[in-house]
Amino acid sequence: MNRNRVGVSVIGNRFALTHQEDAVVNGLSRIAEDLAAGRIVLGDLWDNEGKLAYLNRLEAEGMLPREADALPAEQRPVRRPVRRRGRPQARQRQATFIPADAVDIAWRGDQGRARAIWDELRWLQLDRHPNAISALLRILLELSVTAYNESRMLGDNNDALDRKVRLASEDLVVREIIDREYAAELDRMRQNTELISIRSMHRYVHSDTFAPLPDELVAFWTRLGRFITACLSH
Numbered sequence: 001m002n003r004n005r006v007g008v009s010v011i012g013n014r015f016a017l018t019h020q021e022d023a024v025v026n027g028l029s030r031i032a033e034d035l036a037a038g039r040i041v042l043g044d045l046w047d048n049e050g051k052l053a054y055l056n057r058l059e060a061e062g063m064l065p066r067e068a069d070a071l072p073a074e075q076r077p078v079r080r081p082v083r084r085r086g087r088p089q090a091r092q093r094q095a096t097f098i099p100a101d102a103v104d105i106a107w108r109g110d111q112g113r114a115r116a117i118w119d120e121l122r123w124l125q126l127d128r129h130p131n132a133i134s135a136l137l138r139i140l141l142e143l144s145v146t147a148y149n150e151s152r153m154l155g156d157n158n159d160a161l162d163r164k165v166r167l168a169s170e171d172l173v174v175r176e177i178i179d180r181e182y183a184a185e186l187d188r189m190r191q192n193t194e195l196i197s198i199r200s201m202h203r204y205v206h207s208d209t210f211a212p213l214p215d216e217l218v219a220f221w222t223r224l225g226r227f228i229t230a231c232l233s234h
Helices: 002-006 021-037 048-060 109-123 130-152 161-174 180-190 198-206 214-233
Strands: 008-011 014-017
Touching: 002 021, 002 048, 021 048, 109 130, 109 214, 130 161, 130 198, 130 214, 161 180, 161 198, 161 214, 180 214
Parallel strands: none
Antiparallel strands: 008 014
């Protein structure tokens, strides 16, 4: 085969040298130079006859590996093919409020409604049902945090939602279920210092002009998902 005359071979999709590396590199460099300089073009090498004539010329000039340069089979270095870096795969857009890889919750018998809402939020499409999702999110947060506080005897059932969130997050930090950095993020939401806040959730439910966007709802899950899951699981 022509490539063996140059001193290379392919073994199981891997590039291998059949002759001494210096001799192989010498021949390949000459071929590259001839192509770059236009002394030979791909059309000259299109068929076996053209390839043979060119290799015969190189051999006559002493540019190809000799028989004495051949390596024993067990000494032939095998080189992995260089893989071209393709485009990184685009991250799949989150389609539902609660994503498919969300933590599974060990539901209790008294969490029937919260579980039903959770299941709905796992299949309602963000781009088709943003209003339904925003309303269910608000209900799920209130159910989750209220049930958690009642079980831990924190505050009063008539407390405003932002106070319930504060009491629950502080208790979760004490129990080392969430860290203080995350609790501080929740506190910023509670104090309504950012667009993604409890006040925004109220407006989604009660305003006739403040409509939720799918990306905003994804941001709510990113910010609140761990907190809701912690309240429901503990």
